Amino acid sequence: MAARVGYNRCPVERTLFLSGNEAIAHGAVRAGAAFACGYPGTPSTEILETAARLEGIHAQWCVNEKVALETAVGASLAGVRSMVTMKHVGLNVAADPFMTLSLTGVNAGLVIVSADDPGMNSSQNEQDSRNYAKFAKIPMLEPSDSQEAYDFVAEAFSLSEEFDTPVLLRSTTRLSHGRGQVIPRVPVELVPRGYERDISKYVMVPQYARLRNRFVLERLETLRGRAEESPFNVLEAGTAEFGIIASGVAYTYAREAFPKAWFLKLGMSHPLPYGKVARLYQQVSRVVVVEELDPFIEEQVRALGLPVMGKEAIPAEGELDQDIVFRALEPFLSRRPPRRRRPVFPPAPRLADPQPVAGLPVRPPVLCAGCTHRAVFAALRRRKLAPMGDIGCYALGALPPLLALDSCLCMGASIGMMAGFNKALGRKAAAAVLGDSTFFHSGVTPLIDAFYNEADGLVIVLDNRTTAMTGHQGHPGTGLRPDRSQGPAVDLEMLCRGIGLRCATVAAGDYGALDAALKAELDAPGLGVIIALAPCVLMVSEKRGAIVVDEERCNLCGLCLDIGCPAIAPGDDCVSISDGCTGCGLCVEICRRGALSYAGASGAGSEGAP
């Protein structure tokens, strides 16, 4: 996927007349974004439709906003600047990856465009997406006209890369659909970003997520410093004795209604630049926040201990316009100003780092002895692939010694991320690994999406016939109800075939067959699914035989230790097998020297699991 090919078809000298949505698409191409995806919804739809007509950027509709975001994350990880578009309610659908993406950050820049619909012209609710920026602690830009929509996209991408964060670009109907002049700028020159595996950054299991969470809190304060300096946050001098804080199209309404006011115009409206707010208060005796929908800025100003007026005058519903703003504020602004208090900026306290409890051994989380997920990881590690992981017991496969997963974002993210990654690189560079319960939770839609968008890759479903991580609950694939009675069960393989995909089921305990299936699938064109089937070892009562060590043959090479089974431990001269062994036999298959075998089997290490 070549970046920005043909963008010079749009000469920099020629002024364009674009809607906000078109300007965002043009701005993305100018910023070197080569991948865009989204799900349609008014008022956002034309962004992707425009991108699809421009050269230098690949644009695709996804099955929904969650999958679109996960696909864009995959492309960003692969090193391609990526944009994802949706309407405000779409961000609810994408909220699961969105919230954790704040922690993982990005590789190449990633911009999420959410278009709000104040007044519900064509939506089921009225929702202020800005709350999501605060919720996820990520930066947000709010353009107020088409030129800014165009310009802010490049700023959003550079913020994204500089601060290792997704960036929210919030539009509203009037901006998205209104038209204005856009002076094209010189295309941004990009430094190529290759993919580098970074498990502690991209695999959000608790011990890594805690570290990244601290990074997020620090990043927020660094970003606040950037918001102070940002040329998009402008203190505009006036002659009136009151000031207005506004962002997005609300700024244009307020500007027209009160041309003499002082203004703090916020282009980068999250995090709020406290210093710039304070400077406005030094100039005027009264401050008003003019914003559509929620008192998003107003509440933050109030939290600083500053007297401010907002929603007691400005409607908290529907679209504003200059008349509404004028009529709402005129009576208040003609009254005497209230007394002013000094702003206070309290420092945020930090929790002390957790300390180990004296006397208790440190037990790192680990896959159970005999867990057959381990076989899949052993087979995957032999391939040059970026395995995109998911959430379940198997997320532990990312930890040492296995180190077999490159990402873990949220339930169901693996397939979309794999699809985006491979699409960005144009080859089968990533695979997706997810559990059976996760597959039914949110793996079906990205699989349909991957088929529709002709994604390349390999999906491995670790089918242990249960939701093991949360305590062995049933799911549609098992048909088990909460009272353990049996209901109808969905056939996973038939489901995948029904979508139109190749699909094979392999016994995960048969390492040779699993490895061969993996090879066959990776050699085949396009996308296929392997179901690695083996009931969770905790649900199987009988032990499958005892494993013994041939002390003469074992040379402590470490191959069996690398599969991370807690029943195998290194000794002075050879490995030892503890009582925790379930006899799964994976170590027998892994050992190249025939040093491990089933007790009583003829020829040490020569036979597989009974």
Ligand SMILES: Cc1ncc(C[n+]2csc(CCOP(=O)(O)OP(=O)(O)O)c2C)c(N)n1
């Ligand atoms: C949105 C969401 N809902 C619920 C959970 C809790 N949860 C984590 S993993 C998981 C399912 C794991 O089952 P499966 O994919 O079959 O993997 P297994 O643990 O059996 O290996 C659940 C329900 C979550 N992390 N996120």
